[in-house]
Amino acid sequence: MKGILIAVLLCVSLKSMALGFVCPADGLFLNSEDKHSYFQCASGTAFLMPCPSGLVWDQSSHVCEWPSVQASQRFLIVIGGNTTTGKCLDIAGGDAVLHAQIQLFRCHGKQNQQFELNHDGSIRIMGKCLDIPDSRAIDHQSIQLFHCRSAQENQIFTIDGENRIHVMGKCLDVPNGQIVNNNPLQLFRCHDQASQRFTLVPL
Numbered sequence: 001m002k003g004i005l006i007a008v009l010l011c012v013s014l015k016s017m018a019l020g021f022v023c024p025a026d027g028l029f030l031n032s033e034d035k036h037s038y039f040q041c042a043s044g045t046a047f048l049m050p051c052p053s054g055l056v057w058d059q060s061s062h063v064c065e066w067p068s069v070q071a072s073q074r075f076l077i078v079i080g081g082n083t084t085t086g087k088c089l090d091i092a093g094g095d096a097v098l099h100a101q102i103q104l105f106r107c108h109g110k111q112n113q114q115f116e117l118n119h120d121g122s123i124r125i126m127g128k129c130l131d132i133p134d135s136r137a138i139d140h141q142s143i144q145l146f147h148c149r150s151a152q153e154n155q156i157f158t159i160d161g162e163n164r165i166h167v168m169g170k171c172l173d174v175p176n177g178q179i180v181n182n183n184p185l186q187l188f189r190c191h192d193q194a195s196q197r198f199t200l201v202p203l
């Protein structure tokens with residue numbers, strides 16, 4: 001199994017093979033020249049691995065993380081292509097009231113589509129945080145806005161190399177894969193389809 005994994009990694013990573021980085025051991029290492037990527041060392045060979053768009057490598061936690069909110073960088077979170085062909089995550093109703101739902105909508109870039117990605121894992125918008133209601137991480141659960149509670153598990157999101165956004169062991173998902181206005185975002189088991197692939201577009 002491990003052999004297969006390494007073989008797959010070698011195949012997908014060959015074109016990004018990193019010359020000039022000497023692996024101290026197998027594992028994941030900081031790329032001191034570019035924090036938007038890291039080195040993966042396998043059997044003594046280094047591969048340069050990009051972080052998903054918008055994220056930076058954190059050597060202490062060994063993951064690509066949201067950059068600090070202090071940078072005040074805001075993003076559109078797009079699904080289904082780009083801001084023209086796809087849709088943006090959006091606050092249903094437009095107002096950041098408690099329990100407002102997150103939905104898909106045409107990308108217009110106004111305040112209710114401008115997300116900040118905090119280093120504590122929270123995804124913030126208009127002073128509130130994306131939140132899993134009652135911490136019930138079940139399939140088809142909706143995503144709401146709530147008061148930010150730093151380091152509470154139902155507000156800690158991570159993004160993986162396939163651009164899926166994880167929380168509490170599930171993934172953010174578009175119901176029935178329908179990338180249309182007003183479709184509410186949901187939680188679902190993680191899978192490989194386009195309805196879970198998000199692109200972060202810096203504003």
Ligand SMILES: *[C@@H]1O[C@H](CO)[C@@H](O)[C@H](O)[C@H]1NC(C)=O
Nearest residue numbers: 080081082083084085086201
């Ligand atoms: C979005 O994607 C379409 C189709 O691939 C392309 O024609 C268009 O130029 C892109 N628009 C932007 C804003 O990138």
